[in-house]
Amino acid sequence: xxxxxxxxxxxxxxxxxxxxxxxxxxxxxxxxxxxxxxxxxxxxxxxxxxxxxxxxxxxxxxxxxxxxxxxxxxxxxxxxxxxxxxxxxxxxxxxxxxxxxxxxxxxxxxxxxxxxxxxxxxxxxxxxxxxxxxxxxxxxxxxxxxxxxxxxxxxxxxxxxxxxxxxxxxxxxxxxxxxxxxxxxxxxxxxxxxxxxxxxxxxxxxxxxxxxxxxxxxxxxxxxxxxxxxxxxxxxxxxxxxxxxxxxxxxxxxxxxxxxxxxxxxxxxxxxxxxxxxxxxxxxxxxxxxxxxxxxxxxxxxxxxxxxxxxxxxxxxxxxxxxxxxxxxxxxxxxxxxxxxxxxxxxxxxxxxxxxxxxxxxxxxxxxxxxxxxxxxxxxxxxxxxxxxxxxxxxxxxxxxxxxxxxxxxxxxxxxxxxxxxxxxxxxxxxxxxxxxxxxxxxxxxxxxxxxxxxxxxxxxxxxxxxxxxxxxxxxxxxxxxxxxxxxxxxxxxxxxxxxxxxxxxxxxxxxxxxxxxxxxxxxxxxxxxxxxxxxxxxxxxxxxxxxxxxxxxx
Amino acid sequence: xxxxxxxxxxxxxxxxxxxxxxxxxxxxxxxxxxxxxxxxxxxxxxxxxxxxxxxxxxxxxxxxxxxxxxxxxxxxxxxxxxxxxxxxxxxxxxxxxxxxxxxxxxxxxxxxxxxxxxxxxxxxxxxxxxxxxxxxxxxxxxxxxxxxxxxxxxxxxxxxxxxxxxxxxxxxxxxxxxxxxxxxxxxxxxxxxxxxxxxxxxxxxxxxxxxxxxxxxxxxxxxxxxxxxxxxxxxxxxxxxxxxxxxxxxxxxxxxxxxxxxxxxxxxxxxxxxxxxxxxxxxxxxxxxxxxxxxxxxxxxxxxxxxxxxxxxxxxxxxxxxxxxxxxxxxxxxxxxxxxxxxxxxxxxxxxxxxxxxxxxxxxxxxxxxxxxxxxxxxxxxxxxxxxxxxxxxxxxxxxxxxxxxxxxxxxxxxxxxxxxxxxxxxxxxxxxxxxxxxxxxxx
Numbered sequence: 001x002x003x004x005x006x007x008x009x010x011x012x013x014x015x016x017x018x019x020x021x022x023x024x025x026x027x028x029x030x031x032x033x034x035x036x037x038x039x040x041x042x043x044x045x046x047x048x049x050x051x052x053x054x055x056x057x058x059x060x061x062x063x064x065x066x067x068x069x070x071x072x073x074x075x076x077x078x079x080x081x082x083x084x085x086x087x088x089x090x091x092x093x094x095x096x097x098x099x100x101x102x103x104x105x106x107x108x109x110x111x112x113x114x115x116x117x118x119x120x121x122x123x124x125x126x127x128x129x130x131x132x133x134x135x136x137x138x139x140x141x142x143x144x145x146x147x148x149x150x151x152x153x154x155x156x157x158x159x160x161x162x163x164x165x166x167x168x169x170x171x172x173x174x175x176x177x178x179x180x181x182x183x184x185x186x187x188x189x190x191x192x193x194x195x196x197x198x199x200x201x202x203x204x205x206x207x208x209x210x211x212x213x214x215x216x217x218x219x220x221x222x223x224x225x226x227x228x229x230x231x232x233x234x235x236x237x238x239x240x241x242x243x244x245x246x247x248x249x250x251x252x253x254x255x256x257x258x259x260x261x262x263x264x265x266x267x268x269x270x271x272x273x274x275x276x277x278x279x280x281x282x283x284x285x286x287x288x289x290x291x292x293x294x295x296x297x298x299x300x301x302x303x304x305x306x307x308x309x310x311x312x313x314x315x316x317x318x319x320x321x322x323x324x325x326x327x328x329x330x331x332x333x334x335x336x337x338x339x340x341x342x343x344x345x346x347x348x349x350x351x352x353x354x355x356x357x358x359x360x361x362x363x364x365x366x367x368x369x370x371x372x373x374x375x376x377x378x379x380x381x382x383x384x385x386x387x388x389x390x391x392x393x394x395x396x397x398x399x400x401x402x403x404x405x406x407x408x409x410x411x412x413x414x415x416x417x418x419x420x421x422x423x424x425x426x427x428x429x430x431x432x433x434x435x436x437x438x439x440x441x442x443x444x445x446x447x448x449x450x451x452x453x454x455x456x457x458x459x460x461x462x463x464x465x466x467x468x469x470x471x472x473x474x475x476x477x478x479x480x481x482x483x484x485x486x487x488x489x490x491x492x493x494x495x496x497x498x499x500x501x502x503x504x505x506x507x508x509x510x511x512x513x514x515x516x517x518x519x520x521x522x523x524x525x526x527x528x529x530x531x532x533x534x535x536x537x538x539x540x541x542x543x544x545x546x547x548x549x550x551x552x553x554x555x
Numbered sequence: 556x557x558x559x560x561x562x563x564x565x566x567x568x569x570x571x572x573x574x575x576x577x578x579x580x581x582x583x584x585x586x587x588x589x590x591x592x593x594x595x596x597x598x599x600x601x602x603x604x605x606x607x608x609x610x611x612x613x614x615x616x617x618x619x620x621x622x623x624x625x626x627x628x629x630x631x632x633x634x635x636x637x638x639x640x641x642x643x644x645x646x647x648x649x650x651x652x653x654x655x656x657x658x659x660x661x662x663x664x665x666x667x668x669x670x671x672x673x674x675x676x677x678x679x680x681x682x683x684x685x686x687x688x689x690x691x692x693x694x695x696x697x698x699x700x701x702x703x704x705x706x707x708x709x710x711x712x713x714x715x716x717x718x719x720x721x722x723x724x725x726x727x728x729x730x731x732x733x734x735x736x737x738x739x740x741x742x743x744x745x746x747x748x749x750x751x752x753x754x755x756x757x758x759x760x761x762x763x764x765x766x767x768x769x770x771x772x773x774x775x776x777x778x779x780x781x782x783x784x785x786x787x788x789x790x791x792x793x794x795x796x797x798x799x800x801x802x803x804x805x806x807x808x809x810x811x812x813x814x815x816x817x818x819x820x821x822x823x824x825x826x827x828x829x830x831x832x833x834x835x836x837x838x839x840x841x842x843x844x845x846x847x848x849x850x851x852x853x854x855x856x857x858x859x860x861x862x863x864x865x866x867x868x869x870x871x872x873x874x875x876x877x878x879x880x881x882x883x884x885x886x887x888x889x890x891x892x893x894x895x896x897x898x899x900x901x902x903x904x905x906x907x908x909x910x911x912x913x914x915x916x917x918x919x920x921x922x923x924x925x926x927x928x929x930x931x932x933x934x935x936x937x938x939x940x941x942x943x944x945x946x947x948x949x950x951x952x953x954x955x956x957x958x959x960x961x962x963x964x965x966x967x968x969x970x971x972x973x974x975x976x977x978x979x980x981x982x983x984x985x986x987x988x989x990x991x992x993x994x995x996x997x998x999x
Contacts, residue, residue: 232592413595
């Protein structure tokens with residue numbers, strides 16, 4: 001490890017061995033694609049698929065992952081944790097809260113550094129956050145190389161949507177120093193969405209997706225429009241108040257209070273007791289995501305007193321309600337920010353470790369209509385493990401682009417290619433939508449429509465449309481006369497609102513006629529919107545020759 | 556992009572009296588769009604990027620992609636196994652398979668050790684389709700299946716990595732003969748030797764093998780090439796040329812004897828092969844103009860260093876001598892100058908002395924001319940007093956003052972004038988307290 005590896009640059013596409021890395025504040029994971037293009041999250045040498053983003057030094061020896069996490073109790077001064085967000089930032093703009101129980105960040109030449117004893121002897125050295133990230137990535141790379149048996153030399157790394165250019169540059173630099181060529185940095189929510197869309201059973205469809213990435217120290221929510229497999233982020237929200245550590249804190253406080261009742265001392269006041277409490281709370285939280293009961297037991301929690309207790313899920317959900325409600329508000333806020341209604345959301349993807357909590361998924365299911373698909377382990381049995389989504393998505397993207405020259409990748413991700421016009425309104429055949437709004441142009445959609453039973457000439461009317469939310473108030477059912485029934489207390493409530501999404505026909509764009517259609521035939525209408533918003537419409541009967549073709553000039 | 560949505564709702568019937576040019580009526584255009592950034596992720600984005608960068612429309616892109624895919628299939632099929640079959644090869648007996656050229660049997664002789672496993676499989680299939688005994692029988696030929704057996708044997712050898720390596724080891728048809736000195740002369744040296752070492756490099760355990768290069772190669776490249784071939788790690792082995800070991804259990808000694816013999820033969824051949832390669836590299840190096848050129852360049856640079864050093868030494872010596880000569884000259888000049896100065900000062904001193912003497916004479920003469928300031932015959936006491944005063948004054952004034960006083964006295968004839976000058980002088984000296992008033996006897 002001590003030997004400095006030469007920065008990997010410009011490996012030819014044929015020699016690339018690429019992996020996907022999800023580099024989080026709390027945990028990182030690595031994924032590879034197997035021969036049949038299936039992404040797989042791989043375990044490190046300790047058998048962990050979620051590798052804590054922690055590096056620790058004991059007598060000059062480097063530990064990472066779970067082993068380093070254990071060092072938070074005994075050796076917190078030489079343990080660096082939660083450093084991802086410090087990358088590329090100056091000292092003034094970082095929030096060092098989470099590093100209170102580990103090595104403290106310091107200001108160092110306009111960047112952030114840690115003073116740790118990383119050698120066996122001598123003075124503690126000052127290591128920049130960039131160097132820490134490099135060491136961490138090097139360990140991840142080593143784990144992946146050991147697993148695949150090939151020297152890994154390139155990676156796609158996921159980043160939050162609000163990473164600045166400076167942070168991206170810092171991450172790229174750290175990865176390059178670790179001997180990894182960064183093929184692309186992709187946004188975490190998009191990686192999660194890609195992981196779902198790449199499943200063989202999923203179809204390309206036009207949909208609006210909310211990706212809730214609930215992590216250890218922060219929660220990020222994004223609304224993404226997926227149109228013909230192309231993704232556009234409509235809105236994002238970032239929250240540092242409602243995240244996994246806050247759920248841990250609820251449990252910590254709960255058990256600490258219980259401990260005080262028995263022993264009279266507060267374990268939160270001692271550094272070592274606090275670290276033990278923290279680790280065990282996290283374990284209990286994870287256990288509660290799987291079972292309805294969980295044990296909490298720490299040996300020698302404070303002043304030599306052991307502590308053991310149990311908690312059930314219901315109690316946990318009650319005491320954690322404040323935090324859990326925070327997630328709901330977060331997700332409602334971001335849907336509003338995107339200018340959409342919950343009815344217009346087709347899918348909610350829960351990603352990140354905190355998404356295992358069943359209550360969160362249940363809460364989300366209550367917010368969105370029944371038609372919305374909530375992809376979380378507790379609501380959908382086929383859901384992918386939320387902790388693995390991002391790494392999988394990154395690995396898939398890596399397998400897609402690894403055979404391209406890095407120059408090609410740069411050019412393709414250039415704003416000239418990625419910034420395109422998006423339709424404001426949907427375009428479609430009368431009363432039936434074709435293109436969705438927010439579709440990026442150029443776009444093409446084909447629809448098959450039945451003709452009337454007897455065939456003959458038909459009219460194809462191309463219109464613009466907009467969805468809107470229709471609210472109807474239903475009167476409480478009084479008419480059936482059994483008012484005295486003990487049945488429902490609900491009927492006393494105010495009239496229930498029924499909300500539905502309907503399409504409104506807007507501007508008529510064009511009309512076309514398809515003549516002499518056969519009985520029981522179908523008409524194929526192809527609408528093609530070019531980059532300059534010129535529209536080409538082709539209508540023909542399926543299986544017949546000819547057809548009608550017309551063009552609308554650009555506005 | 557063949558996906559399409561299916562809608563079961565029927566289309567409306569064309570209303571009466573609807574008409575449009577070519578059955579199409581444009582009515583409006585779509586609303587203005589908003590700019591957004593799409594995420595550069597996923598297979599569909601790659602398609603979008605391809606379209607955007609090459610400025611293709613959907614249908615163009617579909618067509619080009621389809622063409623590319625179709626082309627791939629064609630590529631797979633073409634470009635091999637179309638070699639004509641040598642009629643004598645078709646008559647081979649499968650029993651002496653050790654002598655047969657497996658690559659030629661499968662029609663892969665232009666690929667040889669470079670043939671991929673896939674190519675071998677497909678070549679085999681193609682040959683089987685043609686030479687299967689049933690096919691021959693159907694074509695009215697004999698039921699001779701010896702060539703078919705050759706094909707099977709060739710495939711067996713070439714598809715087994717170990718056997719294939721053994722065969723490749725002794726496959727001399729893939730060797731390239733080293734060029735003769737004459738052939739290598741007309742500027743083809745690098746080209747010809749490149750081919751030799753390219754073929755030789757196939758035996759290397761370390762891949763890739765450095766290239767022989769050409770006249771433009773740098774010294775590092777050339778050195779790396781020769782170092783590589785002088786330390787060549789070869790996988791070449793000679794099991795393929797073993798004599799058959801009797802397979803019966805009857806004679807164990809005989810079997811062991813044969814095995815030993817084979818082993819020794821292998822070792823011997825391996826050593827010979829190493830020696831052969833070494834000689835090959837020696838030959839190539841001996842004729843390599845680049846080596847000579849590099850040596851000359853190295854010598855030139857070495858000599859240059861030496862010459863530079865000598866020149867510097869010479870220069871330093873010259874400068875030193877020059878300095879020394881200059882110092883001597885300076886010393887001499889200084890001495891001469893000092894001497895001249897000494898002489899000139901001596902002269903001027905003497906002149907000054909003479910002038911003072913003369914002036915003193917003038918002074919004494921002036922008092923004598925004034926008859927010692929007495930009328931008539933001067934008594935001896937008056938003469939003494941005046942002369943004592945004159946001498947006193949003379950002793951107190953320097954040469955310049957003497958000259959000045961002498962000038963004043965020289966042209967005076969009247970005793971009163973002379974006395975006036977003398978008394979003035981005496982008074983000046985008394986005022987300057989050079990002499991005391993009481994010392995003056997006559998000239999007060």
